[in-house]
Amino acid sequence: MSLLVETNVEAQAIEAQAIEAKKAAKVVSLLSTSEKNDILKHVANTLEGNVSHILEANNKDLEKGREKGYTEAYMDRLALSEDRIADFANGLREVAELEDPVGDILSNWTLENGLQVEKVRVPLGVIGMIYEARPNVTVDATGLALKSGNAIVLKGGSSAINSNQAIVEVIHKALKTTAIPQEAVQFIASTDRKATQELFTMKEHIDVLIPRGGGSLINAVVENATVPVLETGVGNCHLYVDKDAEVEKALSIIVNAKTDRPAVCNAAETLIVHEAWLKENKEALIDKLKAQNITVHGDEKAVAIFPGAEPAGEEDWANEYLSLDIAIKVVSDVDEAIDHIDQYGTKHSESIITESKETAERFMKLVDAAAVYHNASTRFTDGGALGFGAEIGISTQKLHARGPMGLPALTTVKFQMTGDGQIR
Template identity: 75%
Template sequence: MSLLTKHHTHLEAQTLAAKKAAKILGILSTKEKNDALHVLANHLEKEYKRILEANNKDIEAGRDKEYEAAFMDRLALSKERIIEFANGLREVAALEDPIGEEISSWTLDNGLKVSNVRVPLGVIGMIYEARPNVTVDATGLALKSGNAIVLKGGSSAIHSNKAIVDVMHEALEKTTIPKEAVQFINSTDRKTTQQLFTKKEHIDVLIPRGGGSLIKAVVDNATIPVLETGVGNCHIYIDQEADADKALSILINAKTDRPAVCNAAETLIVHQRWLNENKQGLTDALKAHNIAVHGDSMIVDAIPGAVLAEEMDWEKEYLGLEIAIKTVDDIDEAIQHIEDYGTKHSEAIITEDQSSARKFMSLVDAAAVYHNASTRFTDGGALGFGAEIGISTQKLHARGPMGLSALTTSKYCMTGSGQIR
C-alpha cells in the first residue's frame, strides 16, 4: 500500500468515525455537554507540562526556520495560556445551549403545528495555521453545539496540536461524549489536506482560519460548503469633523493593542483638512508607538520618516507595527477606497457628524462597521458571544464573529393529528 493510499484510507476512517460520533453527540443533554467541557478543562490544566514539552519542539523548529516574531507569538504556549484555554472551555460551558431552541412556531388553519428549531450542523472540518489555541477553542464550541470536529492544523504546530488532542481524548473517555467526536489529522502532507476538501459524504462544513493563501486554497478547492473566515485589511477613516483626542486614541488602540490579529487596523484614511490641523499630533502618536508609515505623497510630506506607499500597501495585512495612510478630499473617496481594497472584515469612521456616520455605516460593505470605536471589538468574547470559531466575512449563513449559534442549522418539525394534503 502506498503512503498516499494509506493516508487516504486513514482519513476516510477518521471522517466516518466523526460522522458516527456526531449522531451520538447531537442528542446529548446540555448538562452532559457542559460536564464534559469541565472535564476537558481540568485535564488540560493537569497535563500542561506535557503540552509545553510538545510545544517546545514546535518552537525550536520555528526558530530553525526563522519564522517571523508575530508568527512565533501565535505559536508559543505557556502555563498561563493553557489555563486560558481551560477557562475558555468553562466559559463556553456557561453559555446558553442553542440546540433545541425554537426559532419560530405557528399553527396552520388545519391544526398542523409547525416549529423551526436549531440543530447541529453535524461534522465540522477545521483547517487552521499556527494557533494551538484554536485546537481547544474550536473543539469546545463544536462539542457544546452538538457537532463533531475534524481538526487539521498547520505543520508548524503539529507536536503541540497532537499533544492537546491526546489530552482531550483522555478526558473525553471519562464523559458521555465519544472521543471519536474529536478527530486530529496527524499528517503534514498537503495531499491529505486536499483530500479533506472533498469528504462531503462525512463532513458538513469546512471552516478555514488563517492567512489569505490558506483561505483561498480552501474556497477554491473544496467541494464541501465553506464558512469563509477573512483576512483583515481593516480601515480607520478619520473624518474632517473628528475629535482629535478620540481619533488618535482609537487609531493607536486599533493598530497596537494586538497588531498580529485580524481585527487590527492596517490602513488609516484621513481627511485632508483634519490632517492639516492635526498632523503634529498624528506624527507624535505614530512615533511614540514606533509605527512605520507607508503613505501617499501628502503623507510623505507631512510625516517625517514616512515612505511612499506602493499599490500592495493598500491591500496588505501587515500584522505588525506598520500602517498605510491615505488622504482623501471627502467621505465618498474614503468609502470608495475601502470598497477597492477592503476585505469586508471591520471598518470604522471617527467623526462627530452624525450624517457622515450614518452614510459610512450604511454604504460600507463589511461584517462589522464602527462609529467612534476601535475595530478591535470584532471578537466573539468582546461582543458577548463568550467565544468564537472565527470571523466570517461572507454573507450567507453567518457573518461576523461566529459563536455557538453559527455552528447550527435549523430543522422544521411538524406535529399533526392525521392531517393529509
C-alpha cells in the same frame, strides 16, 4: 512505498477519521445541555492539569519556528504559556455558561388541518476545521463544536503540529470518562497537503468546512472544496479619521487598533485621514506613531508629511501587515474613504472616527463589512469581546453567518411536524 501509495494511505486514514466523527456526532447531538456543560468544564480542568505536557510540545514547534526564521508576529501566534493555556481553558468554561442554541424553537404554527409545525435549531453534524499557527483554535473550535452538538475534524498547520497533537491528546484523555466519545474530536496529524485536501471533497462525511488563517489558505479551501464552506476572511481593516474627529479620541483609537495586538486579524492595517484634520493635527499624530515605533507606508501626501515614511505601493493598500506597519491614505471626504475601502477592504472590520452623526451614518450604511464601528477600535471584532465566548472564526461572507461566529453559527434548522394522521 511510493509517494502516491503513501498519499492514498493517508487519504484513506483521513476518510476513516471523518467516518468515525460522523458516528460520534450522533451521540453528541443527543446530549443535554447540562451534560455538555459538565464535559466542557472537565476538559478545561484537564487542560490545566496537563500544562507541562502541552508546553513541552509547544517548545518543539517554537524551536522549529526559530530554525525556519518565522517572523516575530508569527511566533507570537504560535507561542503558548501557562497564562495562555489558562485563558483557553477559561474560554471553555465561558462556552459552558452560554445559552445552548440546540433545540431552540425559532417559530411554530398550526395548519388548518391541525398539523403542528416547528422550526428548530439543530447541530450541523461534522465540522471540518482547517487552520494555521494558533494552537488555541484547537481548543476554541472543539469547545464550540461540542457545545453546539457537533463532532469536529481538526487540521491545524504544520508549524503547530506538536502543540495541536498534545492538546488533542489531553482532550481525548478528558473525554474518556464522559458521555462524549473521543472520536467526536478528530485530529489530522498529516502534514501532506495533498492528503488533507481529501477533506475538501468528503461531502458524505463532512457537513461544513471552516478555514481560518491567511488568504492563501482560505482561497485554497473556497476554490477547491465541494463541501459547503463557512468562509472566514483576512483582516485588512481600516480606520477613517474624519475632519470632525475629536483629536484625543482619534489618537487613542489609532494606537489601540494598531498596537494592542498587531498580529491579529482585527488590528488596523490602513489609516485613512481627512486632509483638513491632518493639517491641524499632524504633529500630534506623528508623535503618537513615532512613540509606538510604527512604520508608515503612505501615499504621496502622507510621505511628504510623515518623517521616514515609505512610499506605499499597490501591495501596501491590500496588505494585512500583522506587524507595527501601517498604510496611510490622505482623502478629501468620506466618500473617497469609502471608495478606498471598497477597493482594498476584505469585508472584515472598518471604523470611522468623527463627531458628525450624519457622516458616521453614511459611512456605516455604505461600507460593506461584517463589522462597522463609529468612534471605537476595530479590536472588538472578537467573539469573546462581544460576549459570545470563544469564536470559531470571523465570517466575511453574507450567507448563513457573518462576523464573529459563536454557537448559533454552528447550527442549522430543521422543520419538525407533528400530526394525528393528516394526509395530503
